[in-house]
Amino acid sequence: MNDRVLPVRPAVEGWPAPACRGADMNTFFPAPGDLSTVRRALMICDRCPVRIPCRRYALDNRERYGIWGGLTEETRETLARIGPPSAVSSGSVG
Numbered sequence: 001m002n003d004r005v006l007p008v009r010p011a012v013e014g015w016p017a018p019a020c021r022g023a024d025m026n027t028f029f030p031a032p033g034d035l036s037t038v039r040r041a042l043m044i045c046d047r048c049p050v051r052i053p054c055r056r057y058a059l060d061n062r063e064r065y066g067i068w069g070g071l072t073e074e075t076r077e078t079l080a081r082i083g084p085p086s087a088v089s090s091g092s093v094g
C-alpha cells in the first residue's frame with residue numbers, strides 16, 4: 001500500500017484544482033518501463049484544467065523526473081533539446 005499523495009502541482013493561485021490532487025504519487029513518477037502507469041497519468045493530465053501552466057512550470061524549471069502537464073521525462077528532454085516552440089516556428093516556410 002502506498003500512502004504517498006501527490007502535492008498540488010503547480011500551486012497557481014486562482015486556478016481550478018489540478019486533476020492530480022490527492023492522486024497516488026507513484027502514478028506521476030512511474031517506474032521505468034511501466035507504460036500502463038504512464039498512460040494512466042497522461043489520461044489524468046489530459047482532463048486537468050491547469051495542464052498548460054503545469055507544463056510551462058516543468059519546462060521552465062527543468063523538472064527532470066515525473067510526468068508534468070501531460071509530458072513525460074522523455075518528451076521534456078526532447079523539447080529541451082530542440083528549443084522552445086517559438087524557436088521552431090519562427091523559421092520561415094515558403
Ligand code: SF4
Nearest residue numbers: 018020045048054069
Ligand atoms: S497537468 Fe497533470 S501533473 Fe499537472 S497539475 Fe494537472 S494532473 Fe497534475
